[in-house]
Amino acid sequence: xxxxxxxxxxxxxxxxxxxxxxxxxxxxxxxxxxxxxxxxxxxxxxxxxxxxxxxxxxxxxxxxxxxxxxxxxxxxxxxxxxxxxxxxxxxxxxxxxxxxxxxxxxxxxxxxxxxxxxxxxxxxxxxxxxxxxxxxxxxxxxxxxxxxxxxxxxxxxxxxxxxxxxxxxxxxxxxxxxxxxxxxxxxxxxxxxxxxxxxxxxxxxxxxxxxxxxxxxxxxxxxxxxxxxxxxxxxxxx
Amino acid sequence: xxxxxxxxxxxxxxxxxxxxxxxxxxxxxxxxxxxxxxxxxxxxxxxxxxxxxxxxxxxxxxxxxxxxxxxxxxxxxxxxxxxxxxxxxxxxxxxxxxxxxxxxxxxxxxxxxxxxxxxxxxxxxxxxxxxxxxxxxxxxxxxxxxxxxxxxxxxxxxxxxxxxxxxxxxxxxxxxxxxxxxxxxxxx
Numbered sequence: 001x002x003x004x005x006x007x008x009x010x011x012x013x014x015x016x017x018x019x020x021x022x023x024x025x026x027x028x029x030x031x032x033x034x035x036x037x038x039x040x041x042x043x044x045x046x047x048x049x050x051x052x053x054x055x056x057x058x059x060x061x062x063x064x065x066x067x068x069x070x071x072x073x074x075x076x077x078x079x080x081x082x083x084x085x086x087x088x089x090x091x092x093x094x095x096x097x098x099x100x101x102x103x104x105x106x107x108x109x110x111x112x113x114x115x116x117x118x119x120x121x122x123x124x125x126x127x128x129x130x131x132x133x134x135x136x137x138x139x140x141x142x143x144x145x146x147x148x149x150x151x152x153x154x155x156x157x158x159x160x161x162x163x164x165x166x167x168x169x170x171x172x173x174x175x176x177x178x179x180x181x182x183x184x185x186x187x188x189x190x191x192x193x194x195x196x197x198x199x200x201x202x203x204x205x206x207x208x209x210x211x212x213x214x215x216x217x218x219x220x221x222x223x224x225x226x227x228x229x230x231x232x233x234x235x236x237x238x
Numbered sequence: 239x240x241x242x243x244x245x246x247x248x249x250x251x252x253x254x255x256x257x258x259x260x261x262x263x264x265x266x267x268x269x270x271x272x273x274x275x276x277x278x279x280x281x282x283x284x285x286x287x288x289x290x291x292x293x294x295x296x297x298x299x300x301x302x303x304x305x306x307x308x309x310x311x312x313x314x315x316x317x318x319x320x321x322x323x324x325x326x327x328x329x330x331x332x333x334x335x336x337x338x339x340x341x342x343x344x345x346x347x348x349x350x351x352x353x354x355x356x357x358x359x360x361x362x363x364x365x366x367x368x369x370x371x372x373x374x375x376x377x378x379x380x381x382x383x384x385x386x387x388x389x390x391x392x393x394x395x396x397x398x399x400x401x402x403x404x405x406x407x408x409x410x411x412x413x414x415x416x417x418x419x420x421x422x423x424x425x426x
Contacts, residue, residue: 012257013282021251024319030308036262036269037248053413065271071342073271075260086258086274089333091343105344147346148331157256158276159290162331162347165303173414198262207417221412224405226293226349231402232240238296238354238397 011085013157039065040056042134043080045184047122047176048145051164051215052223053075054174058152059184062090070094072141078151080124095205098142098212106211107222109142110167113204119195120168120176126190128198141204143167150238161226169213239351242360243337245330248274252270255279263311263336271342273332273350280388283327291395292403294327295352298387304354304378305364309371313381324385327396328352346405348416354397 042064050056060075064130072092077084081218097110098109115121117141123131149158168176181192215221248267257277262269283294300306301324330350334343352370353359355418368374 007378012252012256012278013285014253014279015301016253019276020355022256024315025251026321027315027375028308028311032308033265033310034248034265034267036246036271037260040265049415050272052329052410054330054415055413057415061387067268067270075274083250085253086260086276089271089274091333093342097342101342102346108346136342146331146333148347149276156291157278157286159286160327161293161349171320172416176345176414215412220409220411222348223408223410225408226403227406229402230397231351231400235240237239237359238356238392238400 006204010054011151011154013156036065040075041066043124045080045124046073046115047168047180047184048147048165049168049176050150051166051221054166054221056152057168057180058087058147059175059180060087061226064092069133070080070097073105076145076147078149080084085149085151087146087149088162089152090143090144090165091098092138092141092143095140095142096210098205098209103211106209107214107218108164109144110165110206111169111204112141113144113202113208114169115140117166117196117199117202118168119192119199119205120181122195124191128195135199135202139201139202142205142209160223164222164224166213166215169216171187171216182204200229239358241337242363243272243332243350244363245272248273249277249297255282260266261330261332263334266305268344270336270338272334273330275330275348277323277326277328277330280325280327280390283388284390285395288395291350291393292397292401294329295397296349296354296387296392297326297328297352298324299354300352302313302379302382302385303353303356304373304382305359305367307371307373307378313378315380315387320382321385324382324387327388327393330398346407348404348405349398351403354392 040063042061061077061080064074074090076088078087146161246262246265249257259275261273301320325331332348
């Protein structure tokens with residue numbers, strides 16, 4: 001198997017996939033239905049920021065499954081090639097559903113309107129006209145994104161507690177670094193600025209819920225820690 | 239440990255030493271994506287900082303007891319893969335607590351642990367899986383008796399070092415992407 005970028009960079013460290021493993025995988029693929037992962041119907045490329053440090057921003061690749069009109073679930077990777085590392089999961093709900101959540105839950109979610117209106121979120125290789133109906137839906141939605149592998153800070157393995165991620169907004173405190181956007185634009189031969197110009201008609205939710213993007217109204221960011229606790233046991237562990 | 243979930247893993251190799259898995263609550267088209275898992279060889283596990291190791295769990299018992307299986311894959315083929323998995327460690331995070339009836343993924347991510355000995359798994363959960371997939375864990379246990387766990391034995395810090403782990407949320411001062419105009423800057 002040709003070595004991939006990940007193997008070259010040693011993230012994660014390890015030997016190339018053996019012939020035995022490749023054959024096992026091929027065999028399993030033929031025998032098993034793998035139904036849930038075949039429901040992924042969209043690839044979206046966008047940017048996210050760490051809630052505990054907005055200066056840390058990442059390009060993300062969302063592989064999206066629409067469950068129903070109000071709910072999507074995404075497997076998030078740090079690139080769109082076969083060596084892409086699974087860095088987290090994002091859930092997306094309509095504004096209708098979001099408004100029913102308790103405030104303590106809402107503060108973990110972010111809005112999508114700016115991200116989409118600004119052209120930061122794109123569906124690579126999909127013409128804008130074709131993507132537009134979905135973009136109209138997504139512009140009104142809210143997302144909850146947990147990142148479990150901080151490859152942007154050089155972690156060779158997924159270390160640490162999950163991080164809550166936030167979406168780009170027009171505030172200067174969370175501006176996405178131009179060099180990140182340029183790198184993405186060059187890869188797909190697009191212009192985020194031009195795309196932004198063509199999305200002026202896109203509307204966000206009727207009323208942007210003030211509990212989403214918690215930091216904007218409350219000037220506090222959210223971090224997750226892992227602590228010891230007493231485990232409820234049925235028997236000896238481990 | 240009193241809250242237990244059946245989990246369907248869809249895994250791929252990043253390389254021979256590491257796999258990454260999406261976890262669903264059932265193997266169907268409308269399955270809910272409830273979490274993910276990373277699986278590493280013992281060699282990679284031992285490179286983790288000691289503060290990180292408790293978030294990872296061993297797979298030896300899950301594999302040798304028969305409860306972990308590859309639906310639809312014939313035993314001899316399945317065992318060729320599982321004898322490797324028995325020596326690995328995993329880090330599993332769940333985001334959607336379907337077992338408590340949540341209709342949406344609410345709350346904080348949960349660091350999950352794995353079964354590590356007899357007597358932990360609810361018999362009703364086990365019987366339900368056995369009957370739906372027409373498998374017998376007892377029979378598989380006998381077939382897998384030859385398998386071995388990690389060469390250095392199960393690391394004492396793995397499996398939450400026997401203590402429970404919980405995630406907590408903290409409010410902190412924001413670290414902005416760009417300094418706002420009002421903050422004086424030093425030009426070097």
